[in-house]
Amino acid sequence: MTSAVLPGAPFRPGPRCDHAAAWQTLTRLWDAQGRDLDMRAAFAADPQRASRYTWEAAGLRVDVSKQRWNADIQAALTDLARECALEAHRDALFDGQAINTTEGRAVLHMALRHPQRWPGRANAEGLDEVVAVRERMLAFADQVRAEGSPYTDIVNIGIGGSDLGPQMVVRALAPHTDARRRYHFVSNVDAADLQAVLDQVRPESTLFIVASKTFTTQETLANARLAKAWFLREGGSDIARHFVGVTTNLKAAADFGVTTTFGFWDWVGGRYSLWSSIGLPIAIAIGSAAFRDFLAGAHAMDEHFRTAPLATSLPVQMALLDLWNRDFVGCPTRAIAPYSQALQRLPAYLQQLEMESNGKSVDFDGQPIAVETSPVIWGEPGTNGQHAFFQMIHQGTDVVPVEFILIREPDHPHRDAHDKLLANGLAQAQALLQGKPTDEARQEQAPTASRELDPDCLARHRTFSGNRPSTLIALDRLTPARLGALIALYEHRVFVMGSLWGLNSFDQWGVELGKALCSQLLGRISAVREGQADAAAGLDASTAGQLAWFFGPR
Numbered sequence: 253m254t255s256a257v258l259p260g261a262p263f264r265p266g267p268r269c270d271h272a273a274a275w276q277t278l279t280r281l282w283d284a285q286g287r288d289l290d291m292r293a294a295f296a297a298d299p300q301r302a303s304r305y306t307w308e309a310a311g312l313r314v315d316v317s318k319q320r321w322n323a324d325i326q327a328a329l330t331d332l333a334r335e336c337a338l339e340a341h342r343d344a345l346f347d348g349q350a351i352n353t354t355e356g357r358a359v360l361h362m363a364l365r366h367p368q369r370w371p372g373r374a375n376a377e378g379l380d381e382v383v384a385v386r387e388r389m390l391a392f393a394d395q396v397r398a399e400g401s402p403y404t405d406i407v408n409i410g411i412g413g414s415d416l417g418p419q420m421v422v423r424a425l426a427p428h429t430d431a432r433r434r435y436h437f438v439s440n441v442d443a444a445d446l447q448a449v450l451d452q453v454r455p456e457s458t459l460f461i462v463a464s465k466t467f468t469t470q471e472t473l474a475n476a477r478l479a480k481a482w483f484l485r486e487g488g489s490d491i492a493r494h495f496v497g498v499t500t501n502l503k504a505a506a507d508f509g510v511t512t513t514f515g516f517w518d519w520v521g522g523r524y525s526l527w528s529s530i531g532l533p534i535a536i537a538i539g540s541a542a543f544r545d546f547l548a549g550a551h552a553m554d555e556h557f558r559t560a561p562l563a564t565s566l567p568v569q570m571a572l573l574d575l576w577n578r579d580f581v582g583c584p585t586r587a588i589a590p591y592s593q594a595l596q597r598l599p600a601y602l603q604q605l606e607m608e609s610n611g612k613s614v615d616f617d618g619q620p621i622a623v624e625t626s627p628v629i630w631g632e633p634g635t636n637g638q639h640a641f642f643q644m645i646h647q648g649t650d651v652v653p654v655e656f657i658l659i660r661e662p663d664h665p666h667r668d669a670h671d672k673l674l675a676n677g678l679a680q681a682q683a684l685l686q687g688k689p690t691d692e693a694r695q696e697q698a699p700t701a702s703r704e705l706d707p708d709c710l711a712r713h714r715t716f717s718g719n720r721p722s723t724l725i726a727l728d729r730l731t732p733a734r735l736g737a738l739i740a741l742y743e744h745r746v747f748v749m750g751s752l753w754g755l756n757s758f759d760q761w762g763v764e765l766g767k768a769l770c771s772q773l774l775g776r777i778s779a780v781r782e783g784q785a786d787a788a789a790g791l792d793a794s795t796a797g798q799l800a801w802f803f804g805p806r
């Protein structure tokens with residue numbers, strides 16, 4: 253489906269954060285208060301600190317009291333947002349202006365979760381079709397779920413935004429899904445990924461969804477072709493009933509041979525696309541009614557972001573903290589720790605959302621950005637992470653802000669186990685805050701094996717500095733609506749961070765070079781195999797050597 257933003261007011265970004273006067277204030281505040289800010293003392297001095305820094309929106313409860321900030325810092329950060337014209341940028345986003353300047357596109361994934369036609373002034377092509385396409389997609393999803401449907405296995409073939417979002421959500425909402433079907437996600441061009449799924453399914457009971465915004469992605473097309481060949485080889489006959497496409501490129505999908513296609517539009521970024529037809533596996537898994545709840549949760553967060561003042565806006569305040577942690581506290585990474593096995597793919601999903609959006613070094617004008625931008629996002633569900641990398645989070649030389657995500661009511665009957673899970677999450681946040689002073693460590697009974705050691709030395713090994721930041725995001729339940737709100741919160745937070753850094757969060761030029769070189773290398777590999785002497789001509793010596801080792805005569 254083609255689309256372009258029809259002419260409107262051209263978007264002009266506000267001043268970049270490091271050019272704003274408030275940046276100087278923040279620099280002074282960092283020296284005067286931030287650097288030595290001890291959160292334990294701050295809690296002791298202010299009995300209201302926990303409630304002052306616990307906010308709610310769209311059913312999410314976020315506690316940022318265990319962050320290294322105070323009222324002065326928060327006020328200066330909020331001034332920074334104001335001075336950087338964040339509100340104007342946000343309004344331009346919701347207005348449908350072409351804020352994705354390098355691709356000349358609007359950014360309107362919020363229109364996909366609006367219950368009716370997008371009411372704003374945006375006039376991007378396709379907006380009139382959103383509701384109709386959604387209804388068609390949901391009707392199809394319900395058909396696939398209906399009694400007597402032949403499908404036992406749904407295989408989504410897609411990568412990046414056409415994989416991570418739907419996969420994360422389908423796993424997260426497993427208790428809400430139709431258990432009569434299995435959901436598979438194939439992304440990697442490593443055919444082992446596809447083969448592992450093909451080994452488990454039968455052509456007559458499998459629905460393949462070929463999901464690609466562009467329908468040009470090497471991995472997805474390669475896997476789709478392999479799946480189609482397997483389908484025919486195994487006796488499958490009705491391609492039209494077993495392969496559907498989800499794309500903005502209807503022609504390429506038709507050329508591939510799918511006849512049922514659900515479209516979307518180029519004002520939906522790949523990593524923001526799970527609300528569109530790319531969400532088809534989600535809709536099949538949870539059904540149209542729950543999918544609407546999922547959209548409604550995200551829409552509630554959109555409304556909060558669009559209307560709440562900067563000082564009480566959850567995405568804004570969380571983004572300001574992110575900027576504070578990155579550029580003043582100096583944290584190169586942020587860990588995501590969902591205490592929920594259901595959210596096991598959330599860290600991977602957020603890696604794309606945040607790092608592909610804000611992993612940039614130039615601003616809107618193409619000028620180098622003078623401060624650090626996207627941190628590395630990483631993580632694992634708790635409690636698994638505790639037994640792997642939390643050592644470094646508690647005692648390593650880098651400060652790693654941790655985002656704990658805790659869900660009050662489990663979707664299983666094992667209440668005692670759930671209490672343990674929650675206690676673990678809360679205890680980790682508590683340990684990061686309070687630490688353990690060397691004096692206290694010295695009083696402890698040393699483990700037998702260490703008795704020979706100098707007690708002072710051992711006590712230092714057993715010391716926790718504490719005063720390490722964390723945020724706690726609490727949900728009453730992991731419902732479709734709450735998950736929708738959580739994802740939308742992250743999306744808007746990423747937008748705010750990018751806006752303050754003065755960069756375009758909605759392009760991804762950094763993925764292009766590797767793709768182009770891969771195509772060239774595929775040509776050279778054929779040449780090496782054919783024994784052409786100049787196959788590696790002009791390559792760096794390392795790559796040339798590897799080509800010879802992998803593909804040359806043995």
Ligand SMILES: O=P(O)(O)OC[C@H]1O[C@H](O)[C@H](O)[C@@H](O)[C@@H]1O
Nearest residue numbers: 412413414464465466469522763
């Ligand atoms: O959905 P597709 O067009 O197949 O794109 C899949 C992915 O590949 C690209 O290289 C981008 O970096 C991602 O943003 C995108 O989600």
